[in-house]
Structure formats: C-alpha cells, structure tokens
Amino acid sequence: GEDVEQSLFLSVREGDSSVINCTYTDSSSTYLYWYKQEPGAGLQLLTYIFSNMDMKQDQRLTVLLNKKDKHLSLRIADTQTGDSAIYFCAETPLVRKLIFGQGTELSVKP
Amino acid sequence: EADIYQTPRYLVIGTGKKITLECSQTMGHDKMYWYQQDPGMELHLIHYSYGVNSTEKGDLSSESTVSRIRTEHFPLTLESARPSHTSQYLCASSPGQGSTDTQYFGPGTRLTVL
Numbered sequence: 001g002e003d004v005e006q007s008l009f010l011s012v013r014e015g016d017s018s019v020i021n022c023t024y025t026d027s028s029s030t031y032l033y034w035y036k037q038e039p040g041a042g043l044q045l046l047t048y049i050f051s052n053m054d055m056k057q058d059q060r061l062t063v064l065l066n067k068k069d070k071h072l073s074l075r076i077a078d079t080q081t082g083d084s085a086i087y088f089c090a091e092t093p094l095v096r097k098l099i100f101g102q103g104t105e106l107s108v109k110p
Numbered sequence: 111e112a113d114i115y116q117t118p119r120y121l122v123i124g125t126g127k128k129i130t131l132e133c134s135q136t137m138g139h140d141k142m143y144w145y146q147q148d149p150g151m152e153l154h155l156i157h158y159s160y161g162v163n164s165t166e167k168g169d170l171s172s173e174s175t176v177s178r179i180r181t182e183h184f185p186l187t188l189e190s191a192r193p194s195h196t197s198q199y200l201c202a203s204s205p206g207q208g209s210t211d212t213q214y215f216g217p218g219t220r221l222t223v224l
Contacts, residue, residue, distance in 0.1 A: 031210055042116075042200055043153075043215040086151060097143075097158070097168070098213060103151040 004091055006101035013109050018076040020104045022089035025070060029091040032065065033098065034074045037086045046074070046087075076106075084108045113137055116201050116216035123191055124224050131186045131219045133201035140206030142184040143213065146170060147198040159184055160206065191223045 005023045012018045024032065030051050035043040049056045049063045049072070056063045062075040072089055086105050090098040114135040123129055133142065144157040145168075155168030159178040173195070174188050184203075188195055198220050202213040 031212075033212070035215070040218075040220070042217040043202075045212060045214060048210065048212060088153070092211075097155055100153045105151075 004089060004099050004101035006087075006089060006104045008102060009105050009107070011107045011109065012079050014079060014081055016079055018074075018079045018083070018106055018108075020074045020076075020087050020089075020106065022072040022074075022101055023070055024072065024089070024091040024099075024101075026091055026093035026099075027067070027070065029093050031092050032063075032072050033090040033092075034061075034063065034072075035088045035090065035100075037088065037103070039085075043088065079106075079108050081108045081110060114201065114203055114214055114216040116199075116219050118219060119217060120220050120222075122222045122224065125190075125192055127191050129188050129191055129221070131199055131201075131221070133184045133186070133216060134182050135184075135203040135214075135216075136182060137203065137205075137214070138181065139203035139214075140181070141204045141211070141213075142178065143202040143204075144168070144174075144176060144184070144186050145200040145202065146172065147200055147218070149197075153200065157186065191221075193223045196221060196223050 033048040034046040060077045064073045086103040088103045090100045117132045140161045142159045145153045147153050154170035156172040157176040159165045200218045201216040204211045204213045
C-alpha cells in the first residue's frame with residue numbers, strides 16, 4: 001500500500017544540524033520531495049531528488065536517498081529559529097499525485 | 111516563487127451555509143489539486159483536474175465539488191457546510207509537463223463550521 005512514514009517531532013538547538021527522516025513504500029516513485037509548512041501557511045517546496053540520485057545538496061539542505069531501504073532524509077545545517085516548521089516528505093508513485101507523510105514538527109531552541 | 115492564490119484565508123461560517131473556496135494560479139499550469147489537511151497534519155487529496163472541463167475525485171471522499179471552467183481557476187464548493195467540514199484546505203498546481211511535474215501550493219483556507 002501507499003504509506004509514507006515520518007517521526008512526528010524533532011527538537012534541536014540553534015546552530016546544530018537537524019536530520020529529518022522519512023520512509024516510503026513505492027519503489028516506482030520517480031521523484032521524492034521535501035516541503036516546509038510554517039504556521040498558518042501553505043506548503044513551500046524546499047527541494048526534490050530524482051530517484052536515480054543518492055544525494056542532492058542545496059545550500060544548507062542535503063537530501064540523502066537510500067533507494068534499497070526506501071529511506072529519505074533531509075539534513076539542515078546550522079539550524080536557525082526560522083527553520084522551525086513542519087516538514088513533509090512526499091513520494092510520487094503515480095504521475096498524477098503526491099503521497100505525503102504525516103509531517104515532522106521541527107522545533108529550534110535558542 | 112509560485113503564483114497561486116487562495117481566498118479567503120480564514121472563514122468561520124454556520125452550519126447549512128453554501129460556501130465556495132477560491133483558488134487561482136497565474137502560471138498557466140494545466141493540473142490543479144485540492145487537499146484537505148486534518149488536525150493531525152496529514153494531507154489528503156480530495157479533487158484534481160488535468161485541464162479545463164476535467165475534474166476527478168481524489169483519494170479521500172469529500173462532499174465538496176469542484177469546477178474547472180478556466181485554466182487559472184479551480185474553485186471548491188460545499189453546498190451545505192457542516193462542522194465535520196472544519197479543516198484546512200490547500201490548493202496546488204503543477205505544469206503537467208516535464209519530468210518533475212512539481213506541485214506548488216497556495217497559502218490555504220482555514221475553514222471553521224460552527
């Protein structure tokens with residue numbers, strides 16, 4: 001079945017690295033996404049990775065993909081209080097839709 | 111930066127009222143979507159459209175209806191609102207072409223039905 005799993009909460013101190021993990025189920029997913037949702041707002045696309053890649057880096061963000069284990073992670077370097085938000089991973093088992101995880105609430109303490 | 115808009119941002123309404131949530135995008139995207147986000151934060155697809163005059167039901171059953179008369183506009187209507195419809199509604203669009211077909215989201219409408 002289609003099920004994307006994430007841990008619900010993560011708390012880090014400002015300046016530390018944050019690692020948000022995600023497992024997905026469908027190996028046919030071509031792209032995997034990370035979205036960020038701040039309180040009261042919509043989803044903001046952070047980054048995505050093509051399924052034939054192992055890693056993608058974009059400034060403070062690093063995405064790692066282990067296709068064998070169907071495991072995706074998002075690392076945020078030098079986490080700031082402005083990074084506090086809910087982070088969703090999503091897979092695309094079919095072209096027309098995204099399957100989202102439950103979201104990980106990241107809390108950054110000063 | 112995605113140009114997709116939703117109005118109203120917040121709506122509090124009584125039971126039995128008819129409401130329409132507006133969603134517009136100026137990117138010329140063919141595909142548009144409506145998601146419902148429950149208090150546990152998970153998103154569920156309730157409607158999608160591949161283009162003008164094309165609408166389909168999503169994964170989560172919903173009493174709402176949608177229409178797609180113009181490419182840029184994808185309104186969602188509830189004929190008779192009930193407290194069970196209280197939720198956050200998120201609209202998204204994607205180009206419908208190209209390999210990624212990335213979805214871009216609007217800011218959402220938070221609906222409360224009393």
